[in-house]
Amino acid sequence: APFAGGQADGLAWWENLPVNSDAHPLKAFAIIILSIVPHAAEVEHLFSELGGMQSAKHCNLSSHIQDTWQGPC
Numbered sequence: 001a002p003f004a005g006g007q008a009d010g011l012a013w014w015e016n017l018p019v020n021s022d023a024h025p026l027k028a029f030a031i032i033i034l035s036i037v038p039h040a041a042e043v044e045h046l047f048s049e050l051g052g053m054q055s056a057k058h059c060n061l062s063s064h065i066q067d068t069w070q071g072p073c
Helices: 010-016 025-034 041-050 063-067
Strands: none
Touching: 010 025
């Protein structure tokens, strides 16, 4: 069933939960985990160093995979 109410923002939910983080370490853990900003910068940097994104290897990828990316080969 789809989400039908409450607070859709998990971080805000945990931050507003009226329990002490010292007594309930799961609250502190959830806030830390939900505060992590997802990104792929380290992986993109590695591919860049290896020449995997702007090379003949990139241009030989199937059109199906290239359709998911922005920009020309």
